[in-house]
Amino acid sequence: MKSTHLSLIAGAAVLAAITGFATITAPGAPADTGTKSATLLPVERSSLVCPRPSDSDLAETRYTAFTPAGEGGDAEGTAELKPALPVVDDEDETDPKKVKKAEEAAKKAKEKADKPVLAVKQPGTPVVAEADGSDAPALVGTATGTLAPGWVAQQTTEVTVGGARGLLGVTCTAPDTDFWFPGASTAKSRQDYLHLTNPEDSAAVADIELYGPEGALKSEVGDGITVPARSSVAVLLSTLTAEAVDQLTAHVTTRSGRIGAVVLSADDQAGSDWITASDDPDGTLVLPGIPADATSVQLVAFAPGEDDADVKIQLLGKNAAFSPAGNATLHIKSSMTAAVDLKDVTRGEPGSLRLSPVQKGRPTPIVAALRVVRGKGDKQEIAYIPATAPVGARASVPDNRAEGSTLSLTAPGAAAEVKVTASAGSGGGEPAVETYTVKAGTTLAVTPKAPEGLKGAYALTVETTSGGPVHASRTLARTEGGVQMFTVQTLPDDRGTVEVPSARQDLSVLDD
Template sequence: MKSTYLSLIAGTVALAAVTGFAAFTAPGDADADGAKAAARLPVERSSLLCPAPGLSELAETTYTSFTPAAGGSGAAGIAELKPSVSAATDASDTAAGKSGKKSKKADSDKPAVSLKKSGKPATADASGSDAPALVGTATGALAPGWTTQQTTTVGVGASRGLLGVSCTAPDTDFWFPAASTAKSREDYVHLTNPDDTAAVADIELYGPDGSLKSDVGEGITVPARSSVPVLISTLSSTAADDVTIHVTTRTGRVGAVVRAADEKTGSDWLTASADPAGTLVLPGIPADATDVRLVAFAPGEDDADLKVKLLGKNGAISPAGHEDLHIKSNMTTGVDLKNLTRGEAGSLLLTPAQSDRATPVVAALRVVRGSGDKQEVAFIPATGPVGAQATAADNRAKGSTLSLTAPGATGTVKVTASAGSEGGARTVKTYTVKGGTTLAVTPPVPDGLKGSYALTVETESGGPVHAARTLALPENGIPMFTVQTLPDDGGTVEVPRAEQDLSVLDD
């Protein structure tokens, strides 16, 4: 019986190690079915990875780090982003001698961005083409909902544009529709490893005719706490306008994001699509979009047939000539929807053509504003609902638009504008989004705002709401903009309750 008793103690300790706590409930806490309801608790640790923004000597980058005021555990915690240690820099340090390596280590130990408290953003700036990728961790009260926005402006040159990305959490599987190996494009996959051991990743490319065969994309080593950019046109000799990128890891985990640059329309970051699903929502198409291209991919063995609808201010419409979309298995499909919004902001809804046959797909939009040599591009991947909470970290006094979409039932959300990074008091506003519509609003601005601020969206009632934030910072007559989707930030997790049962001690 002694060994059984020790096993019980060991099991309890293991539960505490995994979840950060061990909760015991009395039998009366069970639900009607006798099962113990899982508790939703704030996470105690978060990780974020920001890709290297270095595009040009003229690049100006701002980092905005933020945790909503609700916070997590009582522990104060930390939230810091530090420079990654790239393999290329290590090699040059080795050539320079031992003192060079020490200097690099010292630089990588110094935070590039440090958040001291929740409810108020912290900012930092970087200039030029040699700004590194960042690897970050938040703990304690700063972990739940921790968000960091990386915003880069390049005024001229092949990489010109406003490039925005919400720094991503590490994972093992990513899908990127709307990439390209066309001669006019220069698309890089940035792989960043947050851990102290090397990760090994594979990159697969799929064009309109299926897989683009290449051995070069297999077994890519991403050294510990380092970042590796991969030019996808070097992985295949096939030039294709529409390509889907699939990134997986054999060992370890990485953050993955694509920097897409076009000779004519500029550049921006493309983040991963939501996981393959039968129904997808792509929110936040600007009202003045001059060209919208939908790129979709069916990763399974079955073809997909979808209904395409634009959810606008007053309801849903089907784009003329593109009401239906057929996607062949493992082949990328691109459809030019042109200026489908026609002056009214909207969101795209993809649903199965037959409700009893939902084939999982991934999708993203390539959106262009402006005309001629004054065009600018941004990307909108399919995304999940805001759920409990989602945040866009970098907003200015002018230039932000918040798009809220309710693809099913009417939903209500609360939007909180945080205190400003340099001053100002937070403000709150509630919006109700009618089912089957998109509501595009100028979001609330903190009273007495100085600096930048964060927007946090929380579901209050009704059906799920999907959201995206557009940041527009025009320059030199170019309508520069970037769009970030706002899926649930994962600030809370379900933790199963444990019940003390001494009967296991009986032999």
């Protein structure tokens, strides 16, 4: 009996240590057997990666990082973006002089990588850093404690010279293992580079698959691409296959590790911008924020499963939803990319696209993106809008200016109400708050109210307060040399909270 008694006490002590909050029920007291729901708590750690901005010596890049004000837990934290390490060329390992030179360069790069390019000090105020030329590196970073929930960063690059000039914007991404990029290309008029950035301390291995209108493209070099620890590599898609395809879908997966992935697309005639990954494959997708003055809109979609997809195309306009004339539906064959030119579908009004199954109850998962053109002739400029998840509880986008920002809000189902907060500026200013109602099946485009006394850049935070799901994007625009340059960033839920299951004591596990 004595031995059994001591074993029970020891077992209970171990259980208490594991759970962190277990208690021993007094003899005769009723056990708590009730089931408790999970609790939403702020995340305590977030990771982001930003691709290398540009190869142009004339590029001007601005990094902006931001954590929205709100509940962020009690622990103090940090939020820093640091340079990724350069990939070392080891082809000349037999040459002692070159080896020594490479080692010295690697040492300097490591010292540089330990210094943050920018660091957020407090929630509610963005931080800005600038870099010029082609030497600006990819960035990797982590936020912890109060600075982790909703931490977001963007890099915005302006290139004003050359056929691929433009305003290029990309939201720095969380590392993942699976990415879809409809709208990429291996055509001769395009230079599409897939940027893979690894924030971890060990190497990652990635595979790249390309799918055109006739199915998978032949490639023997897209498998097993190594991305060294805390480094970034860029892969020119046209080097992976001999087939020149204007519109295709790139699929990136990892065999080991997690990476950030994004495509830098440059068109010889129409400018350049980043293609970010489509939302996960789903039967219904929303692509928000087509500018009112778009001169051309091209939809690119892909069905990754074994079944073909027949989808209904609807434009959610300013006042109602309707199907474009002649393009009410789109048939997408399994494992093949489909593209359709919707031309100037918005006809002078802002809009968003909704893709849904033609047959209700039989959704086939798809991915999709839009290639949007403003201007004509040699004054064209392009941007890409991927299918995106709803704003959910909250989403933020940094790097808004005193002029040139447009926020698009789309309610594909029921009407909704959202609260939009313009943060303090990076150099000063008071936050501003506005509330908007978005009618069912419509798109509302607004010019955000800038913070009073704004200095520098500010962030926009969108929160759904009532009604149905809302999808959102922000267009950043400026005119240079007669070219209406622009870039579009979507605002999916920032996942600033996580469900933590409640636990209860159960000493029955100690029974013999």
